[in-house]
Each structure stands twice: as C-alpha cells, then as structure tokens.
Amino acid sequence: xxxxxxxxxxxRYLQRQAHEQPVIFYSVIIGLIGPLMVITVPPIRxxxxxxxxxxxxxxxxxxxxxxxxxxxxxDE
Numbered sequence: 001x002x003x004x005x006x007x008x009x010x011x012r013y014l015q016r017q018a019h020e021q022p023v024i025f026y027s028v029i030i031g032l033i034g035p036l037m038v039i040t041v042p043p044i045r046x047x048x049x050x051x052x053x054x055x056x057x058x059x060x061x062x063x064x065x066x067x068x069x070x071x072x073x074x075d076e
Contacts (some may be wrong), residue, residue, distance in 0.1 A: 018025045 014025070
C-alpha cells in the first residue's frame with residue numbers, strides 16, 4: 001500500500017508541476033527521452049531498411065599524371 005501511496009503523490013506532484021511550471025516540466029521530459037532514443041532509434045531504422053550514407057571525402061583526389069607548369073600569368 002505504501003508504494004501505491006508514493007506513486008499517487010509523485011503523480012500529483014508531476015501534474016502540479018506540469019500545470020504551474022510547464023517549461024521546466026517538459027524540458028525535463030524531453031531530456032529524459034533523449035538517452036532512450038539513443039538506444040531505441042538505431043534498431044528501428046535498421047529494421048526499416050535505412051542504410052548509412054558513404055563517408056564524406058576528407059581530401060581532394062589528386063590525378064594520376066604529371067603536373068603541367070602554369071604559364072601565362074607572368075609570375076616570374
């Protein structure tokens with residue numbers, strides 16, 4: 001019976017906070033949902049057939065030929 005009483009008190013407290021300070025209440029709720037999404041979203045995406053994209057290149061591809069010297073700009 002004690003656990004039921006404490007659950008009711010907690011529920012009433014949360015209801016009161018949601019009514020009197022909704023910004024803080026919902027900020028806490030969203031903050032608690034974040035870590036749960038880290039665990040649940042990747043398996044759901046995988047089951048729906050989502051595939052990760054290729055990684056972005058980190059360097060520019062250099063051509064396989066000798067470089068031509070630049071001419072016509074009079075940099076000498």
